[in-house]
Amino acid sequence: MARDTERLAQGLRDWLPRGDRITGVTxxxxxxxxxxxxxxxxxxxxxxxxxxEGLLPPYDMVRQHQVLSAVAGSAPQVPLPPMLELCADPEVLGDPFFLMGKVSGEAFEYSVPDWLATDPVNGAERVCRQWFDAVMSLHTMPVAAMPAGRRTVQEEAQHWLDVARGAESMPVLVAVLEDLAQRPPRSSGPATPVHGDPKHGNCLWDRGRLTALLDWEMAQISEPLLDLGYILMFHDQGEASLANAGFELPGWWSPERMVAEWEKGTGRTAVDVQRYAVLGQAKVAAIISVGAHLFNSGRIADPRFQAFGAVLPAYVGLLERRAMTAG
Structure with missing residues (x-):
């Protein structure tokens, strides 16, 4: 990051009425x-x-604040940090920003925390139960309460196809997304609020209690099966991904259990769910391609983006196999 944290601290001291209490920014x-x-x-x-330069422009702080505020007001079962001030003036800190209350908890996606490793059956059941309850609460939230911004499933597939093409992605990925854009999966019903990135790695846990669902920059109004398919694609990734810690635990929900619980909680049928899982994986592959492209073109030196290039062939290989199976 290029930001001067002392400058951030001083800018907040000058802007916030309670700014005199700030001792630093880390x-x-x-x-x-x-x-x-x-x-x-x-x-x-x-x-x-x-x-x-980041992976998912544009970065609309105002809309993110609106989305989080709307979900907090209309889907209170979704745990979120308290929403505080929003500043749209880039002169204050160099970019628009907002503040949130701090909540306790830790995220995990690359390794299982000790509190879960020691309780791999009941603990994993509780994790999945809370996680899915939060996602399903979002999917049953009143659409009118959500800020504007929606895409159809076809538009979603076309969006990630455009992203993949712009990143000079592997031909197999482009071909999968072209097929999904031309033959989008069927709909489960009217559009609902969706998160866009509802992986368990975006959850905060305080020793087994879900305290927050984070990272809402891709939230919109669309087909809720986009979220379910995205979650399902983390099953059985093998060496193609290291970001699915927990899925191997005996108490972790199987794909069939996840589908059944989602159908029960939303009152919908998970039609074409395997093709939604393929779309979710293609979306991630497009994002990985962007990171690798940014690094390889010299536009960013973040070593994490360099690592994207190493995992991309295996990930796209898995995507191709899944796409062939899903039809």
Whole structure:
């Protein structure tokens, strides 16, 4: 990151009425897109766009704040940090930003935390139960409460096809997305709010209690099976991904259980769900392609983006096999 945290601290001191209590700003996560910082002295979290080129432009802080505020008001079963001030003026800190209350918890996706490893049956059941309850609460939230912004399934596939082409992606990935854009999966019913990236790695856990579902920059109004398919594609990834810790646990829900619970909780039928899983995986492959392209073209030096290039062939190989099976 290119930001000067002391400059952030001073800017917040000058802008916030309670700014005199700020003792400093430290980095929490650079993410692969948005950045988060701990505002020390207030115990609050600052969220900003990336300080360098990121994976998923544009970075609309105003809309993210609107989405989080809407979900907090209309789907209270979805655990979120308390939403605080929004600043759309880039002169204050260099970019628009918003503040959130800090919540306890840790995220995991590359390795299982100790509290879960020691309780792999009942603990995994509780994790999946809370996670799916949160996602299903979003899918049953009133559409009118969600800020504007929607895509059909066909438009979603076309969007990621355009992303993949712009990143000079592997031909197999482009071919899969072309097929999905030309023959989109069937719909389960009217559009609902969707998260866009509802993986378990975007959840915060306080020793088994879900305290927050994070990273809402891709939230929109669309087909909720986009979220379910995205979650399902983390099953059986093998060496193509290291970001699915927990899926191997005996108490973790199987794909069949996930589908059954989602259908029961939403009152919908998971039609064409395997093709939605393929679309979810193609979406991730397109994002990985962007990261690799940014690094290889010299536009960003983040070593994580360099690693994307190494995993991409195996990931796209798995995508091709799944696409052939899904039809």
């Amino acid at each position: 980095t929490l996560s650079a993410g692969h897109s948005n950045e988060t910082y701990l505002v020390e002295g207030l115990d609050e979290v600052l969220r900003m766009p990336p300080s360098e």
